[in-house]
Structures are given as C-alpha cells and as structure tokens.
Amino acid sequence: MNVRRRLIPAALASALGLGALTACSSDSAVSGNTDKFDVVASFYPMAFLAEQIGGDHANVTSLTEPGQEPHDLEISTKQRAQLEEADAALYLKGLQPAVDEAVGQTGIKTKIDAATLTHLEDHGTGGHTHEGEEGHGEEEGHAEEEHGRDPHVWLDPVKYAEIAQGVGKAFEKADPDHAADYKKNTEALVKKLNGLNGDFENGLKNTRSKVFFTNHAAFGYLAERYGLTQEAISGIDPESEPSGARVRELQQEAKADGVTTVFYETLVSDKTAKTLARDANLKTDVLDPLEGITDKSRGDDYFQVMESNLKALQTALGAK
Numbered sequence: 001m002n003v004r005r006r007l008i009p010a011a012l013a014s015a016l017g018l019g020a021l022t023a024c025s026s027d028s029a030v031s032g033n034t035d036k037f038d039v040v041a042s043f044y045p046m047a048f049l050a051e052q053i054g055g056d057h058a059n060v061t062s063l064t065e066p067g068q069e070p071h072d073l074e075i076s077t078k079q080r081a082q083l084e085e086a087d088a089a090l091y092l093k094g095l096q097p098a099v100d101e102a103v104g105q106t107g108i109k110t111k112i113d114a115a116t117l118t119h120l121e122d123h124g125t126g127g128h129t130h131e132g133e134e135g136h137g138e139e140e141g142h143a144e145e146e147h148g149r150d151p152h153v154w155l156d157p158v159k160y161a162e163i164a165q166g167v168g169k170a171f172e173k174a175d176p177d178h179a180a181d182y183k184k185n186t187e188a189l190v191k192k193l194n195g196l197n198g199d200f201e202n203g204l205k206n207t208r209s210k211v212f213f214t215n216h217a218a219f220g221y222l223a224e225r226y227g228l229t230q231e232a233i234s235g236i237d238p239e240s241e242p243s244g245a246r247v248r249e250l251q252q253e254a255k256a257d258g259v260t261t262v263f264y265e266t267l268v269s270d271k272t273a274k275t276l277a278r279d280a281n282l283k284t285d286v287l288d289p290l291e292g293i294t295d296k297s298r299g300d301d302y303f304q305v306m307e308s309n310l311k312a313l314q315t316a317l318g319a320k
Contacts (some may be wrong), residue, residue, distance in 0.1 A: 034059045037175045040083050042091035042099045043070040044292045045154035046114060048302045050090050052189045053168050057178040063099060067294045069267050070095065075102040083108060088174055090114065090167060095151040110174040115151065117166030118159045123150040123220030154290060156221035157200065157306070161193040196306055200226055203310050208318030211257040213250060213282075215264045215273045218289035228317075233262070233272055251280045261316035263287035266296040285312050 036059040041047035043064035050060040063079055064070045075098045083089055088110035089103045103111055153159040168186030172179035204226045212219075217232035231250060253259065261283045264273035270284070277284045288297060288305050298308035313319075 037171070037178070038085070038087045040086040040089050042089075042096055043073070045160070045290060045302065046090045046092060049114075049160075049164055049167050049189075053164065053171055053182055053185045055181060055185045057175065057181060058171075064096075064292060066292050067267065068292065070291045074098050080106070088112060088170070092151055092153075094120070094149055110170060112167055112170045114153070114163045114167070115149070118153055118162040120149040120151065120153060121221070121224075122148040123217060123224075150217070150220050152218045152289065153221055154302075155219055155306075156225045157193045157197040158225060159221060161190045161197075164189050164193065192303065196303060197225075199307070200310055203314055203319060204228065204317065206320040207314070208320070209258045209260070210317065211253070211259050212287070212313060212316055213254070213259055213262045213273075213276070214287055215262075215268065215270070216289075218265075218291075219287065228313075229257075231259075233276060247276055247279070250276060254280045254282060258318075259316075260318070261285050261312075263312070263316070265289055266294060267292055283316075285316060287312055 037054060037057050039050045039054060039058050039060045041050050041060060041062050043062060044066075047060055047062040050058060054060060061082065063075065063082075064073050073096050080102055083102055083106045086108055089106070089108050090112045091099050091103055092114040093100050094115055153163065164186055168182050171182040171186075175182070200222075210227065211229045211231060212223075213231050213233065215232070216234045217230065219230045222228070223230040231253060233246070233250065259282065262273045262277040262280075263285055264270035265288055266286060267289075274284055276282070286298060287309055290302060290305050293299075293301065293305070297305055299305035
C-alpha cells in the first residue's frame, strides 16, 4: 500500500483518545493509523460514499454523530487530531462551515471536496424550486447561502453518482495499490444510483400534483431532476422560522395546487410542519433529507431511505 503512515507515541495516542474504529463508525474518537486507508467523512452521505467505494480497504469514520444536525456541527480537539491522522478527508464544502475550516487547517494530503465533483446550483432559501426556475427567499447567513449554492446534491441520484465517480478516482490516486477495487466498487455504486434514478423517473412521471411542501429547502435538486416543485416552509437552514406571510402563502398554494401533505424530517422539530398542516387541513409525513441515519430513519442506508422517500412522494402527489 502506497499510503503514507504517520506514527505517534502510545502515550500521546492514549491522551488524545486515538484508536482503531470499525468501518463507517461515527465515534468522535480519532481513528488514524490503522492498517487500512483511513478516511474521515464530514457526515453520512459522504461516509456512505467512502464506505461503498473503499470497501474492505477503507476505515471510514464520520465527524457527525447519528442523529446530530450536521449544519450546526462544531469540531472538537479529538476530531481535529482525527483529521490530522487520516489518509483522506471527504467533505462537502458549504454545508458545514466548521468542517471546511478544520479541513483547511490540516496538513492532510488528500482533501476531497464533493462540491467540486458536480455542479452546484442556486435554489434560493425559502421559495419554490423546480425545473428551469430558481427559488426565492431571504438570506439566512449560512455559508451555502452566502455564495448562493445549494449543497444538498446527494438527494439527486444523478449528481450523487457524479460525486461517487470523482471520489473513486481520488481514492485510486491516493491508494494506488487498491485502485482496481476502488474502480470496480465505484462502477457498482454508480450502477445502483442509475437504477434509483430510473425508479424515481418512472415513479413520479404521472402524478396528480407536482407540488410538495417540506420543512426546509433540502430537496431542490430532487425537485428539479423530476419536474416537481418544492415549497419550503423555511429556508436551507432547517432551524429558521417562517414568517406569518409565508405560512399564509403556503395555505393558499395548498388549495390552488392540490397539495395534500406537509413533509417534515427526523433530525429537526416537526412543530412548524404540523402547525401548518393543522391550519391548512393537510396530512403530514416524513421526507428524509438523509443527513444522518438513526433508529427513526425509514431504512438502514441511503438506498432504502431514498426508496422510502419515493413512496412518500408518490402517495402525497397522487402517483397514477
């Protein structure tokens, strides 16, 4: 293996809480210096890619704990040490400012920014987003909104596949001894993602409505890919509160567009979504932005949760 190893004294390792972790662990303890290709991923969608592509050769850890809202992540001293000891960091610049800063300050050789592996678009923060149309809304102050780019690319299987291909090539270059396996694993993953894209295309082709309401604006790429309209209660920031005018606007639109359901998610409060649903006489359901897998998730991995999302959209939109 042509992966550069960094050895540290045992006493220092103990003090820092270093130790080998199992693949795709989310423990915040440091996990460098294993016999494998050590990859630190910023949050679940990046960790899933690293695990699928790295296979048996990679030791993958996530900086974001299961159930933790990734936008608000703060990096601990242990996690900074974890980054320093890793062979590669895989992250999505613009989603987690603390991760962007920490990765930028490390001397890690292989830094893979998923945002450079596909085209990010401006979907606005609080308005409707569908094919050929940008959203609208007020600036929320998050990094992704400051430069106008929506980071939620993993919810579009086609863009996620583009990222997977770039990650695969980066792994091949960083760990050439296992390049053939990384290439094979990448091809298998892209094939599955292409199949998922086909499921969404066919499943959402004929629906009674094309409009869906969400708790926050995470589904702009998905909406654009499949010709739907996302109406977000709040912006890209899932914790922001909508204005009274926005709530009234959504109530009126629900009647005009035949909206039946307000979607909420597992990692943030459902209070606002349920209030809007009650006031507008709508149903509620879960549409998972897949920022983390917990025991509340409708599936054990990316593909299972995305299939659950498809079924929820088909029901809400009246698929024929």
